[in-house]
Amino acid sequence: MKKLNLVLMVILGISQISQAQEDKYLWLEEVDGKVALEFVETQNKATIEELGAEKDFQDIYDKSLAIYNSTERIAYPSILGNYVYNFWRDKDHVRGVWRRSLLKDYTNGNPVWETLLDIDALSEADDIKWVYKGSSGLYPDYNRFLVRLSKGGGDAVVTKEFDVNSKQFLEYGFKVDESKGSSSYVDENTLIITTDFGKGTLTTSGYPRQVKLWKRGTPLKDAQQIFEGDTTNVQVFGYVLRDGSKAYTMVRQSIDFYTGKTFVWRNNKAIALDIPEDASTNGILNNQLILKLKSDWTVNTKTYKTGTLISLNFTELLKGNKDIQVIIEPDEFSSISRVSTTKNKLLIDLLSNVTSQLYIYSFNNGTWSNEKVKAPDFGTISIVSTNDLSDKYFFNFQNFITPSTLYSADASNNTFKAYQSLPAFFDASKYEIKQYKAKSKDGTMIPYFMVAAKDIKNDGTNPTLVFAYGGFEVSSRPFYGATFGVSWLDKGGVFVLANIRGGGEFGPKWHQDGVKEKRQNVFDDLYAVSEDLITKKVTAPKHLGVMGGSNGGLLVGVAFTQRPDLYNAIVCQVPLLDMKRYNKLLAGASWMGEYGNPDLPEEWEYIKKYSPYQNLKEGMNYPEVYFGTSTRDDRVHPGHARKMVAKMNDMGYKTYYYENTEGGHAGSSTNEQSAKSDALTFSYLLMKLK
Numbered sequence: 001m002k003k004l005n006l007v008l009m010v011i012l013g014i015s016q017i018s019q020a021q022e023d024k025y026l027w028l029e030e031v032d033g034k035v036a037l038e039f040v041e042t043q044n045k046a047t048i049e050e051l052g053a054e055k056d057f058q059d060i061y062d063k064s065l066a067i068y069n070s071t072e073r074i075a076y077p078s079i080l081g082n083y084v085y086n087f088w089r090d091k092d093h094v095r096g097v098w099r100r101s102l103l104k105d106y107t108n109g110n111p112v113w114e115t116l117l118d119i120d121a122l123s124e125a126d127d128i129k130w131v132y133k134g135s136s137g138l139y140p141d142y143n144r145f146l147v148r149l150s151k152g153g154g155d156a157v158v159t160k161e162f163d164v165n166s167k168q169f170l171e172y173g174f175k176v177d178e179s180k181g182s183s184s185y186v187d188e189n190t191l192i193i194t195t196d197f198g199k200g201t202l203t204t205s206g207y208p209r210q211v212k213l214w215k216r217g218t219p220l221k222d223a224q225q226i227f228e229g230d231t232t233n234v235q236v237f238g239y240v241l242r243d244g245s246k247a248y249t250m251v252r253q254s255i256d257f258y259t260g261k262t263f264v265w266r267n268n269k270a271i272a273l274d275i276p277e278d279a280s281t282n283g284i285l286n287n288q289l290i291l292k293l294k295s296d297w298t299v300n301t302k303t304y305k306t307g308t309l310i311s312l313n314f315t316e317l318l319k320g321n322k323d324i325q326v327i328i329e330p331d332e333f334s335s336i337s338r339v340s341t342t343k344n345k346l347l348i349d350l351l352s353n354v355t356s357q358l359y360i361y362s363f364n365n366g367t368w369s370n371e372k373v374k375a376p377d378f379g380t381i382s383i384v385s386t387n388d389l390s391d392k393y394f395f396n397f398q399n400f401i402t403p404s405t406l407y408s409a410d411a412s413n414n415t416f417k418a419y420q421s422l423p424a425f426f427d428a429s430k431y432e433i434k435q436y437k438a439k440s441k442d443g444t445m446i447p448y449f450m451v452a453a454k455d456i457k458n459d460g461t462n463p464t465l466v467f468a469y470g471g472f473e474v475s476s477r478p479f480y481g482a483t484f485g486v487s488w489l490d491k492g493g494v495f496v497l498a499n500i501r502g503g504g505e506f507g508p509k510w511h512q513d514g515v516k517e518k519r520q521n522v523f524d525d526l527y528a529v530s531e532d533l534i535t536k537k538v539t540a541p542k543h544l545g546v547m548g549g550s551n552g553g554l555l556v557g558v559a560f561t562q563r564p565d566l567y568n569a570i571v572c573q574v575p576l577l578d579m580k581r582y583n584k585l586l587a588g589a590s591w592m593g594e595y596g597n598p599d600l601p602e603e604w605e606y607i608k609k610y611s612p613y614q615n616l617k618e619g620m621n622y623p624e625v626y627f628g629t630s631t632r633d634d635r636v637h638p639g640h641a642r643k644m645v646a647k648m649n650d651m652g653y654k655t656y657y658y659e660n661t662e663g664g665h666a667g668s669s670t671n672e673q674s675a676k677s678d679a680l681t682f683s684y685l686l687m688k689l690k
Contacts, residue, residue: 025646029639031631043645043657051656054683056491061679063486068671072423074406077106077394079387081142087132094670095119096132107408116167129662131669133157138185139242146174146183152632153664156180181208182237186249189216192238205590207235211251227251227263227270234590242388243284256593273317282339285346286363289314290339294508305329307507309336327361327368335507337475340383342391345411349381351475354447354505356381358395360411371414380477398480400451401428426485430454438532441524448529449478452494463689464494464539466530470502470522471551472594473511487682494538500525516596517606523558530566543689545569550636557612560622569688570625571681574633574665577640579611585637613644618651626656626684628677630663656684
């Protein structure tokens, strides 16, 4: 057996060397390599020169920047203790300010903002392009926070302890060097922390695999290790779950992207919870552990179906007993989008036919009861913030032509009122929303939304943009895109949002029907929507484009290599494209639960059929693709887009390419960068599709 393993290792090693020799563009994977950056600069310059000269470029830039910098934007709240916290960017605060207002002032509609941390000033003082990545506070007074800062917008962050009363970082407070880890307060003097603790402490995905308890005033190297995962795990992280005054120190061992084991740290031991490895926990309320099932679970001869939200008596679960209550079992056209808790209530955002409904659930006398919140219909509801200390909360409503409105609400009496709405950045009265379904290759009906002028003529000439994602159980929901309105709809465009498989619109099965060997379903769904638009004579291939980012970037990369006949414009943002090497680049190994392992011959067999980088061919009638990425994207490697462009250019295909020097996976770190990206993208689309 040892000899066999050795032979396999040698074969694998030879295979990897052979692969490296075959790929002559590997040098573009050196993120900050001199020659690679020269390539980027050359591509950027050509793209900016050409698209910057388009007649709509400056208008799109100016209007987009005005929207991003508008003082009428909603200052979304995060309720912590007696304060509301908010992060805000505008023309005077390019990198933004972290600020707070008393909750009572904010709720009354008259927030008095107190700046806690000016990221522009901090960046200048440190000579580092800091990007604010959030913070977590010390319960219940929230006088101290762990502030996360990224250098240029990547996922890796530096964490420093901040005193909100003195508005200063604590000189001798907790400080964690740059890492993709996490940290939370257990109490005033203890953190539960995962980080890069040194050699051998990261997984093959680049995330921490050790969890420690770190006491204030002690060296990090002396922190107590409470859990260690395997190097092949995606990651291991620690966190704290609160149920009123009670707090539980938890550990999650992510075996792959969708499965893992959950532990509670008690009596100096990590105790595994006897729950399905693919279930997701959604908090604890009134001693009920809230659990969403991703597969059928049979307990004591009773089967709880995939997609069901259940609760378990937590103290009994720790004793080995399963006292289970069903909260909600969605039907085939519904899914649970989000679950949140207030002090006494459970809030459930239910997606039904891809539009939101909001429910309040109460647990009394061992059973759950519910009330529907009579919120606006036919759009997207998002829980913005809840309060650990009361049943007050905020939610947001929007759809394609209805500006976002923030509502203040009280779950104790099921009341709500409009707090603030965005201004109408474009005249929505000219447009209407329709929802259609297209039949995919295997007969599955795929819903999609279409936003178009009320007087649209179905003559096949309308410039039409399809936006899709199709992965990781992420639902694509209606949104108010002000920049889409001024940059696309107002310039004669039709916008389509496709709810293809791989997402979570209709629950876990909708996602599972698009993973690994079933991935082609996702692509076929996109083609079905595209062909339906052509059949309806909304558009024609000459006027049809598609846009996607990250996993959606892979989607559109496959679209133009498999079906170049369908599209005349492709916007491919922060994409995965080289699916032979994706698991070796940055966080790529963490996604093998979604795509499969290309190093296993049986899994590469289905991946290789669609991998865009490997399926490029000479002599094809590909559209002139626009690729966008970021040098500082430390999630999806910029090498994917770089290599694709170099390979296509060498084959004689024209491409457009823009790589922002910062921005991380989001692509932009400032409003100006976002406006520039919009101007380049929509100028390209208008040039190609009108």
